[in-house]
Amino acid sequence: MASVVLLAWAVKLDRVYAITLLPKSVTTAIGMEIAGSLGGIKSLAAALIIMTGMTGHLIAGWLFRVLGITDPLAKGVALGTASHVLGTAKALEMGEVEGAMSSLAIAIAGVMTALLAPLAVGLLH
Amino acid sequence: MKYVFQFLRIIGVCFIGEVLAEALPLPIPSSVYGLVLMLIMLRTGLYRLEQVRETGMFFVSILTIFFIPAAVGVMEQWDALVAIIFPCVIATLLITALVMGVTGRFTQWIHRFGDKGKNSRRFDTYRDIVPEEGDTLTEHE
Numbered sequence: 001m002a003s004v005v006l007l008a009w010a011v012k013l014d015r016v017y018a019i020t021l022l023p024k025s026v027t028t029a030i031g032m033e034i035a036g037s038l039g040g041i042k043s044l045a046a047a048l049i050i051m052t053g054m055t056g057h058l059i060a061g062w063l064f065r066v067l068g069i070t071d072p073l074a075k076g077v078a079l080g081t082a083s084h085v086l087g088t089a090k091a092l093e094m095g096e097v098e099g100a101m102s103s104l105a106i107a108i109a110g111v112m113t114a115l116l117a118p119l120a121v122g123l124l125h
Numbered sequence: 126m127k128y129v130f131q132f133l134r135i136i137g138v139c140f141i142g143e144v145l146a147e148a149l150p151l152p153i154p155s156s157v158y159g160l161v162l163m164l165i166m167l168r169t170g171l172y173r174l175e176q177v178r179e180t181g182m183f184f185v186s187i188l189t190i191f192f193i194p195a196a197v198g199v200m201e202q203w204d205a206l207v208a209i210i211f212p213c214v215i216a217t218l219l220i221t222a223l224v225m226g227v228t229g230r231f232t233q234w235i236h237r238f239g240d241k242g243k244n245s246r247r248f249d250t251y252r253d254i255v256p257e258e259g260d261t262l263t264e265h266e
Contacts, residue, residue, distance in 0.1 A: 021213075025220075025221075027156075030157055041202075043198055043199075043202045044202055046198055046199070047198070047199040047206055048213060050199060053192070055218055055222075059221065059225070060225065063226055063229075064229065067226050067230060069226075071237070073233075074229045074236060075229060078228040078232065079225065081225070081228045082221050082224040083225065085189070085191070086189065086192065087225075088185075088188065089189050092185075092186075103185065105228075107164075111157055111160065111161065
């Protein structure tokens with residue numbers, strides 16, 4: 001979420017698109033509501049959330065190898081936080097601990113984003 | 126029958142979440158209310174884990190199916206999306222990699238740091254959630 005605010009600053013992203021991008025790392029149901037309630041485009045948010053999920057699902061294995069992330073707990077949290085449900089599907093393939101941690105991370109990331117997103121909107125120009 | 130009641134319990138919590146989201150003026154979606162409510166119910170013992178576990182695990186195992194309608198919805202937005210598709214793809218790729226990498230490294234660092242010099246017993250709680258061997262969903266299907 002903070003990364004979206006930074007990106008929005010860096011490339012002078014349109015406010016509406018920035019808000020739409022904001023909840024892209026949380027699960028669709030929560031993310032769409034957040035984007036909608038803050039003035040973003042709801043269905044575009046859903047599209048971006050799906051795209052984020054697929055990206056995370058695809059790059060996870062490679063990224064963990066490159067960065068040397070071997071701890072199952074860390075893998076789970078990373079997948080759940082960055083790419084929500086589709087990441088968790090990947091985490092469940094990796095193992096039990098990964099899956100459980102990933103589900104937990106979705107919930108925490110979802111709640112945190114829902115609570116912090118209104119503040120982040122204030123930081124946008 | 127057991128699964129019907131488990132399903133009804135989960136749906137019940139979701140429904141209360143919907144009502145709360147309508148009633149309270151906070152910008153929090155109904156699913157978050159449901160999530161927090163379910164956690165409270167389980168922690169306080171109003172629900173026991175066995176009362177929702179199998180159906181919950183079933184939903185988790187078919188999680189990706191719930192994404193099909195949303196993915197089809199992307200097609201409806203194609204006109205709006207195609208104009209900004211290129212920056213969006215780049216941004217999505219970079220941010221996802223960044224978030225995942227940073228979260229992963231940081232969690233691993235914290236986990237190792239916290240574990241120094243003592244045996245970790247913190248996996249016990251997940252063992253409670255995840256079914257034991259021979260208790261998997263495939264048996265019930």
